[in-house]
């Protein structure tokens with residue numbers, strides 16, 4: 001029976017316990033295993049990136065005010081963010097990367113952009 005290289009899937013010739021064509025294939029394979037994120041990490045990353053994309057799209061000028069429904073319509077997920085910025089007055093800006101929002105009165109939100117952390 002012909003064995004396949006675990007990396008490139010080409011047939012492997014040689015010793016019976018050989019798993020790779022060569023050292024290059026072996027290190028490719030091992031690097032891939034090491035860098036592979038668990039599903040939960042990929043899942044959360046994709047939500048955060050999507051949130052960021054929505055904030056970017058709805059806030060092209062760096063500052064804008066809109067209703068919460070606009071964010072929800074766009075598919076924004078309020079459960080995930082990267083960090084919180086609290087002002088001296090105690091206002092809590094919630095950020096997804098450089099884009100943030102502040103809950104105002106009655107379902108209004110202020111969207112902001114901060115390039116520095």
Ligand SMILES: [Zn+2]
Nearest residue numbers: 005008021025
């Ligand atoms: Zn190979």
